[in-house]
Amino acid sequence: MSLPPSLGNRQAGAIDPKLLEILVCPLTKTTLEWRSDRQELISRSARLAYPVRDGIPIMLPDEARSLGDDE
Amino acid sequence: MAERPSASFGFRDVALDEKQGMVDEVFHKVARRYDLMNDLMSAGLHRLWKDALVSRLAPPRSGRRPYQVVDVAGGTGDVAFRIVDRSNGHARVTVADINGSMLQVGRERAEARRIDGVTFVEANAEDLPFESGRFDAYTIAFGIRNVPRIDVALSEAYRVLKPGGRFLCLEFSAVDAPIADKVYEAYSMRVIPAMGRVVARDEDSYRYLVESIRRFPNQERFKAMIETAGFSRVGYTNLTLGVAALHVGVKI
Numbered sequence: 001m002s003l004p005p006s007l008g009n010r011q012a013g014a015i016d017p018k019l020l021e022i023l024v025c026p027l028t029k030t031t032l033e034w035r036s037d038r039q040e041l042i043s044r045s046a047r048l049a050y051p052v053r054d055g056i057p058i059m060l061p062d063e064a065r066s067l068g069d070d071e
Numbered sequence: 072m073a074e075r076p077s078a079s080f081g082f083r084d085v086a087l088d089e090k091q092g093m094v095d096e097v098f099h100k101v102a103r104r105y106d107l108m109n110d111l112m113s114a115g116l117h118r119l120w121k122d123a124l125v126s127r128l129a130p131p132r133s134g135r136r137p138y139q140v141v142d143v144a145g146g147t148g149d150v151a152f153r154i155v156d157r158s159n160g161h162a163r164v165t166v167a168d169i170n171g172s173m174l175q176v177g178r179e180r181a182e183a184r185r186i187d188g189v190t191f192v193e194a195n196a197e198d199l200p201f202e203s204g205r206f207d208a209y210t211i212a213f214g215i216r217n218v219p220r221i222d223v224a225l226s227e228a229y230r231v232l233k234p235g236g237r238f239l240c241l242e243f244s245a246v247d248a249p250i251a252d253k254v255y256e257a258y259s260m261r262v263i264p265a266m267g268r269v270v271a272r273d274e275d276s277y278r279y280l281v282e283s284i285r286r287f288p289n290q291e292r293f294k295a296m297i298e299t300a301g302f303s304r305v306g307y308t309n310l311t312l313g314v315a316a317l318h319v320g321v322k323i
Binding site: 016018019022023024025026027029054055056057058059060061063 | 165174190192193194200201203
């Protein structure tokens with residue numbers, strides 16, 4: 001997982017890169033992909049996108065978006 | 072009606088899948104005044120109890136890598152800030168809480184106090200979003216009694232710890248001294264909900280807190296649950312005659 005350098009800053013919508021290193025999908029415990037354009041953490045194995053709001057990842061399946069067929 | 076798994080919600084038994092939502096609502100309501108209410112309800116004792124937890128943890132102040140702690144149900148950051156402070160900044164604490172309102176309060180405080188080394192994640196203690204074997208310590212202060220399936224949360228604690236990693240849990244417990252138990256009962260059942268009504272303008276939420284304390288397993292029963300989850304060298308220390316207890320264990 002590579003992160004753009006801007007993520008190290010404490011700006012709105014940024015996420016701590018050290019936090020991203022330790023996060024996994026709570027359902028499948030597999031690694032996540034960071035999608036900066038949508039501010040989401042993608043779990044391919046669970047087909048879910050976890051939102052990141054104000055820099056806080058919301059790692060709850062109930063709050064996650066289901067991935068579409070083309071994603 | 073078919074039997075559904077149930078969990079305690081205060082003195083009521085509720086369906087297991089309903090408990091989390093009810094607990095969420097309580098903490099959304101009380102988030103802003105949570106630490107103030109803790110001060111009033113415990114007459115400031117919760118600070119001493121949290122200090123006892125951090126002293127027992129004794130996070131190292133130096134080392135090759137940062138000392139990694141996950142503080143579960145610690146949304147307002149109170150315990151996390153103490154750990155970072157005690158470690159001289161060597162500890163990095165990941166705060167996981169299922170409640171967004173509590174995390175919001177914690178993050179605002181971290182920014183206001185310019186505390187580095189604390190990060191916030193919204194997560195369920197029963198399904199932690201962390202790799203196995205990541206943390207040197209798992210702490211949880213006054214949180215585990217609000218988890219619907221305590222055994223599942225304990226298994227997750229075990230999973231995310233490194234070998235040698237330590238589990239420390241602070242929770243209200245059972246007062247076992249004569250007279251003191253009666254005084255405590257009267258205080259908790261009458262005085263605390265009244266304080267909740269006046270200070271947080273929310274008597275029901277605080278009635279829930281009191282009732283959930285009384286439903287929580289006593290020192291020995293909780294110790295057995297921690298052992299069942301796989302921990303070794305499990306023990307506990309009573310604080311203030313058992314009003315609270317600090318349980319500890321090690322993943323070997």
